[in-house]
Amino acid sequence: MKPLQTAERVAHHDPSDHVIYQRSLLAYQEAAKRIHGKVLEIGTGSGYGLALIAEQTDELVTIDKYKASFDLPDHLTDKIQFIQMNVPPLTGIPDKEFDCVITFQVIEHIDQDEDFVSEIHRVLKDGGKLIVTTPNANMSLTRNPWHVREYTAQQLKILLRRKFQSIETLGVFGHSKVMDYYLKNKESVKRITRFDIFDLQHRLPRRFLQIPYDLMNRLNRRKLLKHNHDLVLDITHKDHFLSQADDKCFDLFYVATKQ
Numbered sequence: 001m002k003p004l005q006t007a008e009r010v011a012h013h014d015p016s017d018h019v020i021y022q023r024s025l026l027a028y029q030e031a032a033k034r035i036h037g038k039v040l041e042i043g044t045g046s047g048y049g050l051a052l053i054a055e056q057t058d059e060l061v062t063i064d065k066y067k068a069s070f071d072l073p074d075h076l077t078d079k080i081q082f083i084q085m086n087v088p089p090l091t092g093i094p095d096k097e098f099d100c101v102i103t104f105q106v107i108e109h110i111d112q113d114e115d116f117v118s119e120i121h122r123v124l125k126d127g128g129k130l131i132v133t134t135p136n137a138n139m140s141l142t143r144n145p146w147h148v149r150e151y152t153a154q155q156l157k158i159l160l161r162r163k164f165q166s167i168e169t170l171g172v173f174g175h176s177k178v179m180d181y182y183l184k185n186k187e188s189v190k191r192i193t194r195f196d197i198f199d200l201q202h203r204l205p206r207r208f209l210q211i212p213y214d215l216m217n218r219l220n221r222r223k224l225l226k227h228n229h230d231l232v233l234d235i236t237h238k239d240h241f242l243s244q245a246d247d248k249c250f251d252l253f254y255v256a257t258k259q
Contacts, residue, residue, distance in 0.1 A: 010105075011046040016221035019181050019235050023172060023250060025049070026237040027104050027133045032056045034131060034255065037099030040123065042087060043106035044068055053102065054079050061098075063087065088115040096125045104133045105251075108147040113159060121163040121258055130164065130256040132156075136171065138247040139182075141189040143201045145209035153245040156252050164256035170242045171249025177231060178239050182250075184228060188220055 010021050028049035039057045044050070044064035054060045054076045061081045068082060085091060088110070101120050110116045120130050137150035144150070151159070153169060160167050174182065193201065201209060225232050245252055 009045050012048050015233065016218070016225045018225075018232055019178070021048070022235055022237045023174070023178075023240050024104065026172060026240040026242075027251070027253060028052045029237055030242055030253065031102050031104075031131050034129065035100040035102065038097070040093075040098045040101045042090075042101065042103040042120070044082065045104075049104075050080060051076055063090075088112055088119045090119045090123055093123050095122055096128075097123045098128060099125055100129045100131065102131045105135070107132060108134050108144075108150055111148055113149070114162065117159060117163050124258045126258060128258045130160075130258075131253070132160075132256070133172070133251050133253050136245070136247070136249050136252055139250050141186055142193055143209070143213075145201075145206040145213050148206075151252065153247070153249075153252060156254060160254060160256045163258075165259050166257040168255040169245045170253040170255070171245030172251040172253055173241055173243055173249050175239045175241070177235050178250075181224070181228065181231060181235065184231075185220070185224060188224060192216060192220065 010017050010024050012021050025048070029052065032052050032055070035053065035056050037057065038059045039053065039061070041050075041053065041060065041062040044062045047062075047068060047070040050060070050062060050070055051072055054072075057079065059081075060079055061083060063083045063085050065084065065086045067084050070080075070082075072080065101124055103120070107113055107116060117130075124130065134156065135144075135147075135150050137152050137155075140150055153171070157167055157169055201213075240250075242253055243249070245254075
């Protein structure tokens with residue numbers, strides 16, 4: 001068996017991540033249709049979306065708090081600049097520098113979310129777009145202690161409204177195979193959390209829960225893969241789609257425009 005790695009940084013090389021990887025890939029596919037010019041990505045992660053995004057840009061700057069290196073096609077290497085940085089603030093980046101900013105599955109990890117949005121607004125050109133994704137709190141199966149908070153559709157809209165006037169509120173949904181997997185996952189999580197009779201997942205500080213959560217999350221994904229192998233590996237990004245955000249979408253996918 002492969003060693004356990006954090007389930008918070010999704011990558012394509014672990015089959016147990018396949019469903020959430022395909023959902024995350026949809027965000028890059030949809031963002032690629034909406035970006036242009038000079039683009040900033042906040043949260044490089046494992047870098048699986050870099051090539052897809054870079055193909056649609058004149059220049060791509062990608063930021064992550066962890067050092068990273070990527071195997072990219074030769075024709076894209078000169079387009080991409082990686083910066084290791086904790087955010088916010090976006091230190092050293094001038095005002096009105098970018099045509100678009102994308103940040104996927106990051107804002108839920110940020111303590112100062114208002115400052116985070118303000119900094120993105122600052123570095124966007126007038127008319128520039130922010131594309132942000134984050135888990136929909138209403139669809140979470142348990143508390144994720146790696147997240148500072150999670151947002152409902154309304155909560156994220158209120159946050160972005162403080163700096164952006166125009167917001168397209170979309171969500172990532174799943175077709176039948178995805179929903180089948182979600183329901184199996186839900187039942188599996190219930191079997192695990194039934195032992196938490198004192199509701200410690202909500203009572204204890206986040207830092208005490210992160211490692212146990214990560215371990216159980218990874219083991220749960222591997223168990224789901226073992227017992228639902230064909231279902232898990234048959235799901236692709238095409239089994240997900242964007243529509244108007246509501247309580248039933250898996251992720252919020254918002255496009256905010258700077259006036």
